[in-house]
Amino acid sequence: MRTQVGIVGAGPAGLLLAHLLHLAGIESVVLESRSRAYVEERVRAGLLEQGTVDVLTETGVGDRLHREGLPHSGIELRFDGQGHRIDLQGLTGRRVTIYGQQEVVKDLIAARLSHGGPLLFEVADTAVHDADTEHPSISFLHDGQARVLRCDVIAGCDGFHGICRDSIPAGVLRAYERVYPFAWLGILAAARPASHELIYARHERGFALATMRSETLARHYLQCRPDEDIAAWSDDRIWAELHARMARRDGVAQVQEGPILQKGITGMRSFVVEPMRHGRLFLAGDAAHIVPPTGAKGMNLAVADIRVLARALEAFCHGRGSALLDAYSTTALARVWKAQRFSWWMTSMLHRFDGDDGFEHRLQLAELDYVCRSPAASLTLAENYVGLPLSLGASWAA
Incomplete structure (x- = not known):
């Protein structure tokens, strides 16, 4: 051949x-x-960056993506029981799409x-x-x-x-690697999503993420140990932990429960070869x-x-x-x-992070508060989230 x-x-x-x-x-x-x-x-x-959506569209393979994908113009950062929306499209003119x-x-x-x-x-x-x-x-x-x-x-x-x-x-x-001391326990549930946009929650019990695959399929993640036994996580335990980590000060429960269709644990690592x-x-x-x-x-x-x-x-x-x-x-x-x-x-x-005596937690809250209150910091998060330009030599507006 x-x-x-x-x-x-x-x-x-x-x-x-x-x-x-x-x-x-x-x-x-x-x-x-x-x-x-x-x-x-x-x-x-x-979760597709704007540039990924653009290349699929421009090359003729984006028709179903535009029919079935879920465009998102923002994300929510939730900490200390309150939600803070980052307006991706308002800050950058670009958005992301769930597909x-x-x-x-x-x-x-x-x-x-x-x-x-x-x-x-x-x-x-x-x-x-x-x-x-x-x-x-x-x-x-x-x-x-x-x-x-x-x-x-x-x-x-x-x-x-x-x-x-x-x-x-x-x-x-030459390989560069960092293995993180935690993992994600992920579920796919036949339930309505908690929100029409992703929620990233920082809680003293650990991280949680609420996202979706469609209007009737919710995808949720919980921070857990890398060596976690998935069998130890009953459906009731998973929902209870999601409610706790996603809790709002006003007491309104956003996480919608439903039959859990899939469970799995994903390790966390960074790796690059040059x-x-x-x-x-x-x-x-x-x-x-x-x-x-x-x-x-x-x-x-x-x-x-x-x-x-x-x-x-x-x-x-x-x-x-x-x-x-x-x-x-x-x-x-x-x-x-x-x-x-x-x-x-x-x-x-x-x-x-294990072993934190509270210092790391307070630093994280300060960082999150700064990101949400500072227009410059919000813009930094937004332009990275929707996707940086393909080439460093390209215009930042490209």
């Missing part, structure tokens, strides 16, 4: 890259170890299949070869047959546990970086990576040189580290 760009991974990063390359007249093959049903049905968070990651994947798979682009599911024994040469290749098994895909470039979009990053020789990449390439192998999305979910940056960072990489590959494949490809890692990492900073800041400001 022969193609211009071999793409490992059919998540949002790999599928969006294949879509953008198709629009630019560049051939690609997408390889995915899981089944189509698995990648389409795996429920993942989905599940699996729904983005479905839309991109449909687009890929509609124009007949090669998309192979359930491949096995995938391995990258000769990435440091001008003729890299990917070997794999599909339908019981051993195959080799020869490429000009390989895009590693196969997530944190994928094979692409691990295929790079030791010593080439550079995001080795020879003709380029890493994107979770293969290169992980952020704690507090800032809602995971999928949005993947989309930002792909916008930079697709533009660079278009120039390279159409004979306009490799300057943009050579700058890919530096360009992408500038935005990655700013998203890491924002996610770390939100996480540090809202979570309870």
